[in-house]
Amino acid sequence: MPAECEGDSIPATGRHPLHNLWRLRHYLRPYATEFAWLLVAGLAATAAGIAVPLVAQRVVDGPVARQDPGGLVRLAGLALLLGLAEALLIFIRRWVQSSSSVGMEAAIRADVYAHLQRLPPSFHDRWQSGQLLSRITTDLSVIRRFLSFGLFFLILNLVTYVVVVVLLIRLHAVLGLLVAASAVPLFRIARRFAQAYHTASRRMQDQQGDVATLVEETAQGLRTMKAYGRGPELAARFAEGARALHDTGVGKGRLLAATSARLDLVPNLTLGVVLVAGAAATANGVLTIGELVAFVSLQLMLVWPVQGLGWIIAGGQEAATAADRVREVLDTPPAIVDRPHAVALARADVRGRLVFEGVSFRYPGAQAPVLQALDLTVEPGETVALVGATGSGKSTLLSLVPRLHEVSEGRITLDGHDLRDLRLASLRRLVGVAFEEPTLFSMSVWENLTLGRPDAGEEEVRAALALAQADFAYDLPWGLTTRVGEQGLSLSGGQRQRLALARAVLGRPAVLVLDDPLSALDVHTEAMVEASLRRVLRTTTALVVAHRPSTIALADRVALLEAGRITAVGRHSTLLATVPAYRALLSAEPPARPPGTTAGDSAPGGRGLVRS
Numbered sequence: 001m002p003a004e005c006e007g008d009s010i011p012a013t014g015r016h017p018l019h020n021l022w023r024l025r026h027y028l029r030p031y032a033t034e035f036a037w038l039l040v041a042g043l044a045a046t047a048a049g050i051a052v053p054l055v056a057q058r059v060v061d062g063p064v065a066r067q068d069p070g071g072l073v074r075l076a077g078l079a080l081l082l083g084l085a086e087a088l089l090i091f092i093r094r095w096v097q098s099s100s101s102v103g104m105e106a107a108i109r110a111d112v113y114a115h116l117q118r119l120p121p122s123f124h125d126r127w128q129s130g131q132l133l134s135r136i137t138t139d140l141s142v143i144r145r146f147l148s149f150g151l152f153f154l155i156l157n158l159v160t161y162v163v164v165v166v167l168l169i170r171l172h173a174v175l176g177l178l179v180a181a182s183a184v185p186l187f188r189i190a191r192r193f194a195q196a197y198h199t200a201s202r203r204m205q206d207q208q209g210d211v212a213t214l215v216e217e218t219a220q221g222l223r224t225m226k227a228y229g230r231g232p233e234l235a236a237r238f239a240e241g242a243r244a245l246h247d248t249g250v251g252k253g254r255l256l257a258a259t260s261a262r263l264d265l266v267p268n269l270t271l272g273v274v275l276v277a278g279a280a281a282t283a284n285g286v287l288t289i290g291e292l293v294a295f296v297s298l299q300l301m302l303v304w305p306v307q308g309l310g311w312i313i314a315g316g317q318e319a320a321t322a323a324d325r326v327r328e329v330l331d332t333p334p335a336i337v338d339r340p341h342a343v344a345l346a347r348a349d350v351r352g353r354l355v356f357e358g359v360s361f362r363y364p365g366a367q368a369p370v371l372q373a374l375d376l377t378v379e380p381g382e383t384v385a386l387v388g389a390t391g392s393g394k395s396t397l398l399s400l401v402p403r404l405h406e407v408s409e410g411r412i413t414l415d416g417h418d419l420r421d422l423r424l425a426s427l428r429r430l431v432g433v434a435f436e437e438p439t440l441f442s443m444s445v446w447e448n449l450t451l452g453r454p455d456a457g458e459e460e461v462r463a464a465l466a467l468a469q470a471d472f473a474y475d476l477p478w479g480l481t482t483r484v485g486e487q488g489l490s491l492s493g494g495q496r497q498r499l500a501l502a503r504a505v506l507g508r509p510a511v512l513v514l515d516d517p518l519s520a521l522d523v524h525t526e527a528m529v530e531a532s533l534r535r536v537l538r539t540t541t542a543l544v545v546a547h548r549p550s551t552i553a554l555a556d557r558v559a560l561l562e563a564g565r566i567t568a569v570g571r572h573s574t575l576l577a578t579v580p581a582y583r584a585l586l587s588a589e590p591p592a593r594p595p596g597t598t599a600g601d602s603a604p605g606g607r608g609l610v611r612s
């Protein structure tokens with residue numbers, strides 16, 4: 001479940017429990033022909049199976065009664081043929097069944113994944129990753145199992161039940177109607193079971209998501225947890241989650257077992273009554289021995305459909321709750337989408353004037369806005385450093401430029417175009433971004449670099465790597481094809497930061513948005529990156545979050561962000577001289593460089609500060 005699901009999830013109450021499962025029916029459409037063949041094969045196999053007791057009736061009342069060996073061989077041969085046909089049809093059915101179900105599961109999974117990509121960061125902030133993981137893996141498998149097997153057997157068993165009951169009524173009306181009436185208690189038991197199992201299934205699937213989240217968090221934060229000696233606590237938390245999951249699983253198993261026993265009882269009781277009454281009817285000559293044999297054999301054919309009912313209902317309820325959980329994701333509309341008349345801007349046509357006009361922003365569900373009535377203009381080619389205390393909203397402000405979040409009030413324009421009137425794909429090509437925590441994906445260095453510009457050429461990649469002082473990438477074991485990220489080679493924080501910077505500057509974007517881009521670099525590398533970056537920044541509009549004097553030194557002007565408002569904008573030296581809050585903020589910072597590397601960089605009121 002989401003940590004906070006306000007507005008995100010569709011309440012499951014008030015609708016038919018199978019509503020969301022029914023909404024997934026279009027995934028079956030491409031397999032409709034296959035499903036039809038499946039049913040034909042299944043029904044034909046059942047028909048062959050049902051025919052066997054009828055042949056037995058002919059055997060008993062015919063050749064056996066008349067002591068006719070020739071007739072016996074003919075009918076026995078027919079029964080054998082029917083048995084063979086049934087086996088062949090069952091084989092064909094199973095063969096077809098496996099391929100269609102896997103294809104359908106893959107199609108739903110692809111759609112859920114594509115939708116997750118379209119959802120804004122605010123959605124992912126509120127949903128535990130384990131919950132998403134369990135929806136895209138376990139839940140989809142549960143749905144696949146039911147739509148391919150459960151649904152099929154539900155139809156097949158219902159048809160079998162109806163056909164057999166009709167045949168029974170034809171053989172002996174009263175006893176046949178007795179068997180038909182046994183459907184009433186079966187229906188009642190099944191309905192009560194379905195309701196109880198639905199609740200238990202939802203609980204179990206949510207708990208599976210919780211456990212997956214715990215495992216994922218543990219894997220990600222293993223080093224921190226070990227360093228703080230929190231292993232036992234984590235193990236206890238995990239054990240608690242696993243125990244809850246176990247208890248729910250056991251509860252579900254018991255519910256199914258109790259229901260199966262009750263369901264079993266009904267056909268067996270009916271069978272007992274039929275045997276006694278049937279024997280009496282035979283003794284009275286109302287029923288032949290062959291008819292009694294056929295009646296009982298046919299009735300025995302109902303045992304499996306009734307026994308299977310519990311499993312089918314259980315599978316159906318699990319699939320229904322899984323469908324609810326999957327639809328909770330699919331029904332969340334992507335909040336940030338292209339407007340109908342959004343335009344695409346060509347890089348060559350963009351000068352890069354970035355203006356924030358009365359911008360306010362509030363995180364979904366938060367009480368207070370993070371940014372309030374904020375005005376700022378960044379002229380084409382200008383670099384503005386954003387300086388502010390931790391938590392003042394710097395990263396949030398940056399995230400509004402590539403529209404990772406949408407402004408709550410006011411607007412941001414690029415060369416006069418409201419960003420919301422630009423196509424998202426176009427905007428994100430124009431804006432190069434490097435976040436504070438550089439993320440590398442489990443792919444090659446080249447693929448990581450060209451993430452936003454898959455069409456980038458070798459020259460561009462080479463230039464971007466040079467600029468970010470990331471030439472170390474060529475020395476990795478397989479050069480730029482080396483796989484990095486979670487499943488690949490581990491890189492240091494500084495190396496990751498330089499690759500992220502190279503990714504941001506690749507293709508010379510019109511606007512660069514950098515969140516403290518030099519924070520993880522050693523002094524020597526920092527000086528080199530700084531020198532290269534200075535060259536790029538000359539030709540690009542840039543908004544750079546700066547904590548360190550060396551980063552501030554890259555900027556033409558500095559904007560001071562205090563509690564979500566820009567309270568001062570100007571050159572670094574001017575702000576230092578005239579704005580006490582700015583001076584206080586910078587002087588509170590520890591010296592950024594060892595003595596000797598910042599010659600001439602100290603400024604009044606600031607320790608280790610740089611010239612502006």
Ligand SMILES: Nc1ncnc2c1ncn2[C@@H]1O[C@H](COP(=O)(O)OP(=O)(O)OP(=O)(O)O)[C@@H](O)[C@H]1O
Pocket residue numbers: 122125363366370388389390391392393394395396397436
């Ligand atoms: N996803 C989020 N959902 C809700 N609130 C958030 C979210 N991200 C940040 N905040 C809140 O917004 C405020 C500003 O955060 P932001 O990360 O923009 O600050 P910052 O100035 O970049 O801080 P730092 O210098 O420490 O990186 C903080 O109070 C933070 O708790």
